[in-house]
Amino acid sequence: MSILQESGVVMLLQRAVELDNLGKYKEALPCYENGLELMLKVMKDTSDESMKISLREKFEQYMGRAELLKKLLKKDNNYQSEVIQIQCDSTGHSYEQVFGRYLDERVTEVEVIDPYIRSNHQVANFVRLCELLVKSTQIKRISLTTGKELDQGAAHAQMIKLSELKESLLRRNIKLDVEYSQTLHDREIRLNNGWTIKIGRGLDYFKAAESKFSIGMYDMNLRTCHETTVNIFHVNSVAKT
Structure with missing residues (x-):
């Protein structure tokens, strides 16, 4: 051996x-x-x-x-805590698989801090997270703090994408608040049931699919990943340290 x-x-x-x-x-x-x-x-x-x-x-x-x-x-x-190591090119790491078990009926508010919810695929990742929250929790409010695209045209397109998502969530009586910060570095998801999920690469740890018609294009459990570390901890564990 x-x-x-x-x-x-x-x-x-x-x-x-x-x-x-x-x-x-x-x-x-x-x-x-x-x-x-x-x-x-x-x-x-x-x-x-x-x-x-x-x-x-x-x-x-x-x-x-x-x-x-x-x-x-x-x-x-x-x-009160968990560390998950996601290896390069590994699969089986959709948001639901990685931290879905921490989403329960007590979750009504979620705060997402990620400087890179900007380009198409990054906003799509955020949409996937919102879909998981809608499916798994009693979510009423989502707060996003992210960075703004530097190019004026790209920044406008970013705001349009997030506005469309905001309207979609509002039709389900879920409020989305978006704030922008150009000095943001932290990447974490805070649930109001006490759990915090810190992902080294933020939501953007999936590699690009080989094509729009390849396996892993839509099922993120089949999508290969970049290497990253996920730290999940409860507020009680922080209070005890």
Whole structure:
């Protein structure tokens, strides 16, 4: 299993088991999750069928334990943060998949801070987020703070796109407020149920589809991604630090 050692899987999972045995479930869970993500990549890259079978058995074993820890931590109300590493060219990372589980009936207001909701595909990403909020929450108000295009024509086009979205949301009794800042650097989504999602690349972590008629054009779970880190934490966890 030297391939696992080289990839760092062994070190991560050994650390996960060590923390798990000590009862440090909150610290163990990210180690399990990161180790499993790397193991999945090794499984995809290997052509040895016997190796794949062995890896799959270990994967299911560790995955089962990780899922159990999630349930235990949520039950104890101690599961206050999560770190997700999205690898370059990986798939399966739509907004719903990455942070959809944090959207519930308590979410009525969402604040989005992202300096790059400007070009067509960036505004389209924001529309996808709004669609997820409409589908998954009792959303009443969305606040967007973003940067404005420097070119006058592009800035006008940006405002038109966001105005069209604003009108569309208003027909569902949802208010969209848009503010512009040219000094903005932060990228985060704040939910009024206490959760904050910080994405290194903001909403724009998807790569362009190969063409308008290629797989991944519309289903974002099938779209390849840029590498980025997603940090999700609850306001209670910040208060405790």
